[in-house]
Amino acid sequence: MTIDSAPIPVTLRWAVRLLWAEAVAVGLIAAWLVWADITATTTDLASALLVTAFAIGGAVALWALGRALLRRRAGARAPAIVLQLMLLPIGWFMIQAGLGWLGVPLMALGLGIAWLLVSPPTTRALGFE
Template sequence: MTIDSAPIPVTLRWAVRLLWAEAAAVGLVAGWLVWADLTATSTDRLSALLVTVFAIGAAVVLWALGRGLLRRQAGARAPAIVLQLMLLPIGWFMIQGGLGWLGVPLMVLGLSVAWLLISPPTTRALGFE
């Protein structure tokens, strides 16, 4: 295995930063969910725990994908793009539910990170060209 000494392109650095920001945001939501699970008076415990575990897992996966991309592991790009594209239906349903102030930025974020991940400098840095 060789280590590429070329500098990491700006597009890849920003994609990683945004993935890590998403991981931090989902981590904060997971923390709130843990607190809500512990302080709830009546709830469906299994459903609450599954949602909490899902949020924790999502934060870990986003962080790991960012780390993989920073290490120029080409296999981290496709799952990262899929997760970003998943923000599109989430944002759409938020807009439909009256939360356009949150849905539109989520959609823009998803498209922006996906674009950064398929941009030519990132593609070259990950060894696809």
């Protein structure tokens, strides 16, 4: 068994923590969607199941990317950044819909995690330098 002598940088640890927090939040939304699918009186079943599956897949992807980054898998950084940048248009449309109280923090969260993932300590820890 080998032990990596370099500690995991704070930027990478926080990026992983925030990715896992997002995964939990999306997982809770997915659980609510499952409940809504089961208790709905009328629904377009195919659309409901597709949206629910998308939420479950998003939660699993966020959790898996956080785990891979914690294990210093460099290939997990780009997909994690893409998922974070997807929060920008989501937040923008929320602002346009009058939900700025939610859209602005979502955009800040996405940019913050993306910054943590491209910061020099994280870049070094993932072996990009």
